[in-house]
Amino acid sequence: MARILVVDDEHSIRDTLGAFLESAGHDVALAADAFQASSELSAHDFDVVVCDIVLLGRDGLEFLEEARNASRDLQVILIAGQPGITTASEAVRQRAFDYIPKPVSREKIVSIVNAAADRKALLDRNRELEEENRRHRENLEWLVQERAAKLRISEKRYRELFRGIADPVFVFDQETRRFLDANGAALNRYGYTIAELREMVPEDLDPPNQSQTVADSIQNASDTSLNEYTHRTKSGESFPVEIHTEEMDYDGRRAWISIARDITQRKQAEENLQQYESIVNSSQDLMTLIDSDYRYLSVSDSFCVCLGKKREDVLGRTVAEIWGREPFEDSIRAHLDKCFAGGTSEFSGWFDVPLRGRRYYDVRYTPYVSDGGSIHCAVVVSRDITTRKGVELALQESEERLQSLFNSMSEGVALHEFVFDSKGEPMDYRIVEVNPAFESVLGIDRSDAVGALASDLYGSGDAPFLQTYARVAASGKPVTFERFFPPLDKHFLISVFRPSKGRFATVFSDVTAHRRSEEILRRSLEATIQAVAWIIEKRDPYTAGHQRRVMQLAEEIARAMGLATSQIEGIRAAAILHDIGKITVPADILSKPSTLTEIEYGLLQDHPKVAYDVLQTIEFPWPVAEIVYQHHERMDGSGYPRGLSGDDILLEARIIAVADVVEAISSHRPYRPALGLEGALDEIETHRARLYDDDVVNTCLRLFKDGAFEFDGEGTQPSASSA
DSSP: OOEEEEEOSSHHHHHHHHHHHHHTTOEEEEESSHHHHHHHHHHSOOSEEEEESEETTEEHHHHHHHHHHHOTTOEEEEEESSOOHHHHHHHHHTTOSEEEESSOOHHHHHHHHHHHHHHHHHHHHHHHHHHHHHHHHHSOGGGHHHHHHHHHHHHHHHHHHHHHOSSOEEEEETTTOOEEEEOHHHHHHHOOOHHHHTTOOGGGGSOHHHHHHHHHHHHTOOSEEEEEEEEEOTTOOEEEEEEEEEEEEETTEEEEEEEEEEOHHHHHHHHHHHHHHHHHHHSSSEEEEEETTSBEEEEOHHHHHHHTOOGGGTTTOBHHHHHOHHHIIIIIHHHHHHHHTTOOEEEEEEEEETTTEEEEEEEEEEEEEOTTSOEEEEEEEEEEOHHHHHHHHHHHHHHHHHHHHHHHOSSEEEEEEEEEOTTSOEEEEEEEEEOHHHHHHHOOOHHHHTTOBHHHHSSSSSOTTHHHHHHHHHHOOOEEEEEEEGGGTEEEEEEEEOSSTTEEEEEEEEOHHHHHHHHHHHHHHHHHHHHHHHHHHHTOGGGTTHHHHHHHHHHHHHHHTTOOHHHHHHHHHHHHTTTGGGGGSOHHHHTOSSOOOHHHHHHHHTHHHHHHHHHTTSOOSSOHHHHHHHTTOOTTSOOSSSOOOGGGSOHHHHHHHHHHHHHHHHSBBTTBOOOHHHHHHHHHHHTBTTTBOHHHHHHHHHHHHTTOOOOTTTTTSBOOOOO
8 A cells, every 4th residue: 555645626636536546545645736735745755646737836847846855756647638748758857757648547547556656665665775784884783683684574575576566677786787686577578587687788678779878878877867768678679668777785786776667658659649739730720628627728739829829828727718708608618518518519609819800610519538438628629610601691692682683683584403204314394483574574473383394384295495404404504595485475585504403594585576576677678688689680681580599509508508597598698689789780791692802701790899889888687798799709719809719708608609600500691502400510510629619519419419409490591691
């Protein structure tokens, strides 16, 4: 049984440790602070002191120094809430027996206190022997036999204690440095026999690179020392040890007695602790450990930086002292109490941070459960989510604005979700939400639309434009298209986009009135163009039907080449007007049965330029003036009036050029009879790619070969020259 003093300013831990040690058979005294502990040490003798490293009134390391001064061989065990590397090093330097982190299990504290008590007993007995030897030498000779008998008894007790201590113990001669003795624990751990050890010196237990350091330490040692080395067993195993060395008298020789403590687990714990500290301190989250008295036991670097305080200014202080009494009582305390009761707690809110201003934190409280199942601490992790909170608020504001915009839009807007078949393919879609304008634009009440399937709502028997909507939802690429919707008898410009996965939105613009106005204008324009063409043809009976037939062939070529409807309409307009420039050419030149003179031919070649000058003053929805201007240009640049070539010639002009040549050659001319369709097709095939566009020629030849086109009244009507 040993006399133990437990010092801790937290009553629950102090009482628990006392109960643990009393149950192990020790005589235990308790002290709540450094002052009370000093009084106990002054009034009583103790073998071991178990002390919290953070005390009210004094630092635990300062108390360690005072305790060692009061009793030279007193064994001190430090308990630390956060045993950092610096604290550990200072504890070792001041010869603490051990230091352990909170919370402490019964098995661990009893084991360490028993080891400390054994060491104290061994040191006490060693000093008794030294004192007895000293007195033995100084006393009168008549006491020799009596003292010798006592020494034999003491030596027997010493031997029993020497053999029974759990840590390896070595005794070696100060002069020769050879080992004199070792206990059973040393022989078992190191694998040597006592005979082998007596041929060795302490340096033989160390790696070669450490031998000189060990030798110097022994040479310069005082009457007591504490060092850390690496030892090797006979089998070659290396492990870290803490060596506590004291002077002693051994059979009349000056010797050293060394207790070697395997600190492998402690080193691993220190390494793990260093790794944990590195991980914790590299995080931007604020991490703290708070005890049941609401005091900070451990804090991360980020916590200190956030508050603009040093770690020592925070440790040991209460949460209320750091954050203020009001925030602590209003919210923080309740979360900590829940945590100490065994539950976890989460909280998000605004905090006034000294160096960062007002910040929004997401805080999580988790109980720290010891090996014995008790809860003495709470782990608190606070994450700064001010930026995310700002984004959330901005999104909320944006959502409100979007909702307002959604409701005020003049276009009908609907949000949909797909209905899938057993294979996962879209088979229909459901209307999820519509804006107020949807009712007026589509003429469907919101109450009928929301929740309805498209196949039921629109009266078409299926889901309109399902495949188009599915492609948008799959690709995420918005599209805009215009369709006439027969069930509603309306033209809609429909924009489709994907607001979220699995959904799509449609924006309906009713363009029915616009399209009907355009149709009226288009018909009026076409009638005007036809009237102008009719006037041109009336100037000369030979030109009758030429422009119309060129328009028909050019339109079919364009359609077969897959051109857009708008382009085809532009080709129709340009083809029916392509010879309007001949209105300035005298009729006798147009119908002259013989070869034209150079001047006459020059007048004829001016007709594309004349047509351009006339047509450019008219605002067409297509480049009609430029198409007509280019219809006599050729791919190799040999055409007129500008000698354009290749891609500089509009595709529409290239199509009309082929149609013009085919119609002209196959028809009658004043200076020659019709050469027929075969001659016309032979002309474009012979000069394809050089004079005429290759793709256009291929398409034209295929139309006639497949019987997909023929001129109206082919070969029955005369036609004018097509210079």
